[in-house]
Amino acid sequence: MLDDGLQFRPASAQDVAAAVPLIYSSGPAAFDFVFSHDRPGQAEAFLHFAFDQGSGEFGWRNHVAAVAGDRVVAIGAGWDGSLSLRFTLAAARQIFGFFGPLRAWGVILRGLQVESIIRPAGRGEFYIGHLGVDPTTRSRGIGARLTAHLLSLTPRQRCPNAVLDVAVGNPRAQVLYERLGFTVTATRVSKLKNRYGSVGDHRRMVLPLERA
Numbered sequence: 001m002l003d004d005g006l007q008f009r010p011a012s013a014q015d016v017a018a019a020v021p022l023i024y025s026s027g028p029a030a031f032d033f034v035f036s037h038d039r040p041g042q043a044e045a046f047l048h049f050a051f052d053q054g055s056g057e058f059g060w061r062n063h064v065a066a067v068a069g070d071r072v073v074a075i076g077a078g079w080d081g082s083l084s085l086r087f088t089l090a091a092a093r094q095i096f097g098f099f100g101p102l103r104a105w106g107v108i109l110r111g112l113q114v115e116s117i118i119r120p121a122g123r124g125e126f127y128i129g130h131l132g133v134d135p136t137t138r139s140r141g142i143g144a145r146l147t148a149h150l151l152s153l154t155p156r157q158r159c160p161n162a163v164l165d166v167a168v169g170n171p172r173a174q175v176l177y178e179r180l181g182f183t184v185t186a187t188r189v190s191k192l193k194n195r196y197g198s199v200g201d202h203r204r205m206v207l208p209l210e211r212a
Contacts, residue, residue: 011063022132032197056090078150081121
């Protein structure tokens with residue numbers, strides 16, 4: 001565990017250089033499958049563009065930074081499922097802005113395919129996502145503490161359940177979430193693969209917030 005110097009604060013536009021690699025690390029294969037349209041590394045470049053825009057699922061306003069001293073050591077996001085449509089529209093604007101009107105349609109199609117495996121949150125759900133911890137500070141409990149902090153931000157009158165998705169190939173993360181009270185409610189098998197990324201099978205996990 002880190003000492004009590006670890007603090008949580010809303011992310012800012014100035015966090016982009018530290019935050020984007022951490023967001024990308026939360027699901028590199030899925031990000032590459034969707035956003036690497038015609039060259040490697042394009043997914044991270046898009047996330048940089050979208051984070052800097054500020055709005056939507058990928059924008060800096062949707063994220064919380066875990067900071068030790070003046071260093072961002074982890075990033076994460078939690079959002080009300082009622083924002084899903086608004087976030088979809090923001091993502092579409094960002095995709096068209098980054099990729100242009102011709103290439104954007106392929107990106108959007110791949111994004112919809114991934115949503116059949118990693119489904120958006122619905123009304124009444126608070127979605128936890130984009131959790132990434134700096135490799136030099138892993139195994140110190142930062143991920144668990146950041147997740148607990150995000151859960152504390154849940155608007156419980158509107159969202160009685162917190163939800164997240166974890167890759168079947170990441171059992172350590174699943175164990176972490178189980179310790180926080182999440183349970184697996186569904187496993188979705190993926191056959192999504194292209195030359196840039198392969199989306200693995202994922203498990204949806206749910207935490208009734210009356211138990212949190």
